[in-house]
Amino acid sequence: MKEILGILGGMGPLASAEFLKTIYDFNVGDVEQDSPICVLYSDPTIPDRTDAIISGTEDIVFDWGSTRW
Numbered sequence: 001m002k003e004i005l006g007i008l009g010g011m012g013p014l015a016s017a018e019f020l021k022t023i024y025d026f027n028v029g030d031v032e033q034d035s036p037i038c039v040l041y042s043d044p045t046i047p048d049r050t051d052a053i054i055s056g057t058e059d060i061v062f063d064w065g066s067t068r069w
Helices: 013-027 047-054 059-068
Strands: 002-010 037-042
Touching: 002 013, 013 037, 047 059
Parallel strands: 002 037
Antiparallel strands: none
């Protein structure tokens, strides 16, 4: 079985998709089935980390993650 590349989003949904596109642009073989296996997890509903850090409310980010799963 081929290795799987996991990509955890966090740059924004469009930037994450563009990053994944770049992986495929540079790694497509002679046949599509030779391309890397990639899994992208991108969830734009995560609270803004920068705002949370600046305002001292980092717990909203941590709490969000613990309630999602």
